[in-house]
Amino acid sequence: MNDRVPKQEVVAARDVKVAFGAVKALDGATLVIQSGECVGLVGHNGAGKSTIVNVINGGLTPQEGAITYGGASADQGITAARASGVRCVFQELSLCPNLTIAENARVMLSDLKGAGWRRRGLALVTRQLAEIFPGHSIDCESVVEDLTIAERQMVEIAISFAAVDARPKLVILDEPTSSLDAGLAAQLMAYVRRFVETGGSVLLISHILGEILSTSDRIVVMKDGKVVADRPAVDFNTRRLVETMGSVVREQGWQRSARTKTGAPVLSVPPLPGASIRLEAFSGEIIGLAGLGGHGQTEALLDLYLAANGNWWPAAEPKMAFVAGDRGLNGTFSLWSILKNLSISSLKGLSNRSVIDTDREKKVSESWRKRIEIRTPDMHNPILSLSGGNQQKVLFARALATTAKIVLMDDPMRGVDVGTKQEVYEILRAEAASGRTFIWYSTEMDEIRLCDRVYVFRDGAIAAELVGDDITEAGVLAASFAGGEAA
Numbered sequence: 038m039n040d041r042v043p044k045q046e047v048v049a050a051r052d053v054k055v056a057f058g059a060v061k062a063l064d065g066a067t068l069v070i071q072s073g074e075c076v077g078l079v080g081h082n083g084a085g086k087s088t089i090v091n092v093i094n095g096g097l098t099p100q101e102g103a104i105t106y107g108g109a110s111a112d113q114g115i116t117a118a119r120a121s122g123v124r125c126v127f128q129e130l131s132l133c134p135n136l137t138i139a140e141n142a143r144v145m146l147s148d149l150k151g152a153g154w155r156r157r158g159l160a161l162v163t164r165q166l167a168e169i170f171p172g173h174s175i176d177c178e179s180v181v182e183d184l185t186i187a188e189r190q191m192v193e194i195a196i197s198f199a200a201v202d203a204r205p206k207l208v209i210l211d212e213p214t215s216s217l218d219a220g221l222a223a224q225l226m227a228y229v230r231r232f233v234e235t236g237g238s239v240l241l242i243s244h245i246l247g248e249i250l251s252t253s254d255r256i257v258v259m260k261d262g263k264v265v266a267d268r269p270a271v272d273f274n275t276r277r278l279v280e281t282m283g284s285v286v287r288e289q290g291w292q293r294s295a296r297t298k299t300g301a302p303v304l305s306v307p308p309l310p311g312a313s314i315r316l317e318a319f320s321g322e323i324i325g326l327a328g329l330g331g332h333g334q335t336e337a338l339l340d341l342y343l344a345a346n347g348n349w350w351p352a353a354e355p356k357m358a359f360v361a362g363d364r365g366l367n368g369t370f371s372l373w374s375i376l377k378n379l380s381i382s383s384l385k386g387l388s389n390r391s392v393i394d395t396d397r398e399k400k401v402s403e404s405w406r407k408r409i410e411i412r413t414p415d416m417h418n419p420i421l422s423l424s425g426g427n428q429q430k431v432l433f434a435r436a437l438a439t440t441a442k443i444v445l446m447d448d449p450m451r452g453v454d455v456g457t458k459q460e461v462y463e464i465l466r467a468e469a470a471s472g473r474t475f476i477w478y479s480t481e482m483d484e485i486r487l488c489d490r491v492y493v494f495r496d497g498a499i500a501a502e503l504v505g506d507d508i509t510e511a512g513v514l515a516a517s518f519a520g521g522e523a524a
């Protein structure tokens with residue numbers, strides 16, 4: 038921010054405690070945000086990040102501690118937070134699916150009212166989307182349910198930054214790039230910098246440490262409900278950040294499988310009309326689906342699943358398992374326990390004469406709880422009592438606990454912390470070595486690089502196939518754009 042503009046306290050949460058039953062979600066945490074700064078907030082899954090966001094956003098009243106807005110106002114609650122210029126883009130997106138984009142803007146922006154609000158709302162979002170994501174292809178007159186998850190994320194971000202009467206003072210972005218490809222994420226981070234340079238504040242929560250390090254002025258690290266570090270971003274690098282979070286930094290021990298395309302394919306899909314590359318998968322391969330977001334990767338996975346399993350009912354011996362990326366829409370059973378969410382795809386293996394062996398079910402879910410570190414005191418707790426990243430781990434465990442030889446993954450690491458990601462990568466490699474095949478759509482280049490073979494999608498079809506050392510960012514980017522050539 039311009040150094041001549043004096044900084045002001047926008048919001049402060051001091052010594053805040055929040056407990057959910059026996060779980061201490063916040064245990065005396067303090068977070069102060071000044072005008073003109075981007076504060077990066079990081080921590081393991083379940084560290085308390087979303088909870089402190091809910092406290093400063095006014096949605097949750099802490100059992101202990103003080104919240105102040107603008108250095109003085111002690112009014113509490115969502116209305117006070119909004120009146121103080123605080124806006125929040127939630128991790129679980131909160132747009133109303135049956136409303137248009139303009140109608141959602143009307144719901145989120147209370148000062149968008151009076152005659153002509155619909156027209157003004159449409160113009161506002163159109164302008165804001167173009168400013169943050171220049172060149173986007175969203176039809177601003179859409180109903181939200183017709184948008185992809187990435188487009189919904191972009192719209193919610195645009196509405197949150199939009200100014201009707203006054204522009205927001207603080208925008209909280211809780212994992213804002215989890216569904217965005219690298220290009221859109223870079224556009225958003227550049228916009229965040231422009232916003233704070235002109236006096237606005239952003240609280241940025243992300244498990245993608247690169248964007249935290251490159252975009253934040255200051256980084257706050259949380260662990261087990263406490264703030265364990267609060268220092269200028271220049272004091273950190275990736276290793277220091279990971280260690281402060283309490284995770285172990287692992288050296289890159291990842292080895293691509295040397296065995297690609299051996300034996301008969303376990304899966305073979307002819308190319309679409311006009312395209313020339315067949316999607317094939319062989320036993321023990323980890324195959325990446327790459328390319329710009331929304332170019333048909335998720336649809337390809339859904340088609341593969343439905344072609345193999347016929348429908349979405351759990352099959353006795355599933356040929357394929359599916360790890361959903363949009364967990365709210367097609368991942369979690371929100372009224373069920375963690376245990377039931379985990380075991381639903383393996384019921385056949387857990388049953389004796391069609392009756393579920395609850396002891397075995399418990400044992401299997403306990404072993405996954407430990408293996409993938411699902412942070413809960415009790416697997417019988419509701420799935421929604423878990424933090425977002427921990428819910429995603431349950432979806433992983435659900436698929437891996439099946440006997441399916443092929444596992445389809447739709448950008449499945451959304452919101453998973455860096456320590457757990459490394460563990461999951463190792464599990465994937467071990468499972469692939471024992472003959473399982475993974476088909477993995479990822480919006481993160483670091484993950485695409487881990488794959489044995491990669492299909493790059495463009496306009497709904499496969500535009501290129503990259504193998505082994507040819508899997509580079511340049512190769513993926515070249516193939517992602519019309520006229521480009523894979524490296």
Ligand SMILES: Nc1ncnc2c1ncn2[C@@H]1O[C@H](COP(=O)(O)OP(=O)(O)OP(=O)(O)O)[C@@H](O)[C@H]1O
Nearest residue numbers: 057062082083084085086087088422423424425426
């Ligand atoms: N409504 C709730 N009921 C019970 N426990 C909850 C509830 N909300 C959060 N928790 C617990 O509080 C702790 C902190 O959760 P929180 O969502 O703040 O973590 P987080 O740091 O945002 O994690 P993630 O990176 O996975 O999003 C977790 O142990 C979570 O299970």
